[in-house]
Amino acid sequence: MTATVAVVGAGAAGAAAAYALRDEPVDVTVFEKSGGLCGRAATRRRGDCTYEYGANYLTSDDERVTELVTEALPTDGLVDVTEPVWTFDAAGEISEGDRGDGHKWTYEDGITQLAKRLFAATDATVHRNTRVATLASADGGWTVEDAVEQSSTSPRSSSSREDADVTDHGHFDAALLTPPAPQSADLLGQARWDHVDCRRLRESIASVPYRAVVSAVLHYDFELDLPYYALVNADRDHDVGWVGREECKPGHVPDGEALLLVQMAPDWSAERFHDPEDEVVADAAEATAALLSDDRLADPDWTDYQGWRYALPDEGVSDDAIEMAADHDLFLAGDWVAGEARLHAAIRNGLETGERIAEAL
Incomplete structure (x- = not known):
């Protein structure tokens, strides 16, 4: 008998969980509130430039993830x-001095290729521009209702409410939450789940x-002659946290140009x-000009911006919470x-959680 799993979020963890379930008798449906994949490992394009504006690359710090990227998934690009x-x-x-001599991987078409390739290896159904509005605990699983943005091409369910913005996707044997912790907590706060554990x-x-x-x-219409790919603030006491040179990534920036990703320190950002x-x-550009002398x-010819409210978790959720959720067919x-x-770490955790879901079902 085929089980059903609802995955909230098509980021790295959600994609990895779907990949881990690819050979199991499980139908996976993914709900992603944005139009893209891979969450904070995000890519944009402008003109001939491709750039990452969240996670900059994937390291080789985890043996299982390294094997996944270099052997199991396609390596073209x-x-x-x-x-x-x-x-x-x-x-x-x-x-001088960096975080080690490990690999710093991305793709010519951008880091979002990671999630795209993970999903491509599965039969998962992915609904983009689809925000899960309500989870409801049901006997032996969960029901899911979403709010679909106008740009979504996701098919409408015949069980939609009279309110055309809400779709009932029916029952799932298990649900997996992958958004940042505050957003996952908000979703649980809106859930129809009358249990003390909620x-x-x-x-x-x-x-x-x-x-x-x-x-x-x-972006600048000139090259930078620098001996490094990036700078990171070691003591976490500068307004700038990170400066990365996208032109160091093959296929990202045309010759004769420079493109800097500047991530400001958390206190400054908040x-x-x-x-x-x-x-x-403008202030980030001034700070970068001062740092690089x-x-x-200070005067880029074009710019882009992204504010990541929930960028970096400082701790993990407790093991007790993970176990508590699993007792109710809910996974994190x-x-x-x-x-x-x-x-x-997100990919590894997604793989392991997908395997845990398979065992539970």
């Missing part, structure tokens, strides 16, 4: 950033602390999160479950 990551301190003093679980998930990050993308985007980007960088996955704000 997989590229490795070979230039090092250097550091700087609160005073802006730049020093409140306890929501409180546990909501307690996971997060840091916000503002990303500014700065303070400026609601300020006008153009002002935030290059006045030209993501970097906030793994307790490590790294892309490889």
Whole structure:
């Protein structure tokens, strides 16, 4: 008998969980509120430029994830950033030395290829532009209702309510939550689930602390002659947290151009999160120019912006919460479950959670 699983979120963890279930007698349906895949491992394009504005690359820190990317999934277009990551301190003093000699992988078409290739290896149904509005506990599983954005091409269910914005997707034997912890907690707060564990679980998930990050993308019509791919603030006491050079990624930026991804420090990002985007980007460019001692960088010829309210979890959710959820056919996955704000950790956790779902069903 085929079981059914609803996955909320098509980020790295959700894609990895679907991949782990690919050979099981399980029908997987994924609900993604945005139009893209891979969550905070996100890619945009402008003109001839391709750039990551969230997670910058995938490291080789996990043996299982490395095998997945380099052997199990297609490797066409997989590229490795070979230039090092250097550091700087609160005073802006730049020093050699990076996070190690491991790989820094992305794809010529962008890091979102990771989720696309994971899903392509499955029979999962993925509904984009589809926000899960309500989960309801049912005997032996969950029902799912969504709110579909106008741009969605997801088919309508015959069981839709008179309100055309709500679709009832019916019953699933299990549900998997992968959005950041605060959003997963909010979803549980709106769930139709009359059980004492609902409140306890929501409180546990909501307690996971997060840091916000503002990303500014700065483009220049000239090259930069620098000996490193990126700079990271080692003491976490500078307004800038990270500066990455997208032109170091093969296939991302045309010759003769430079494209910087600047991620501001969490305290700075939280303070400026609601300020006008153009002002935030201008100040990020000024800070970058000062850090790199290059006045030209204060005046990019085009820019982009992204505010990540829930960028970096500082801790993981408790094991008790994970077990409590599983007792109700509800599963959790993501970097906030793994307790490590790294892309490889989200993938590994998604794979392991998918296997756990298979065992439970």
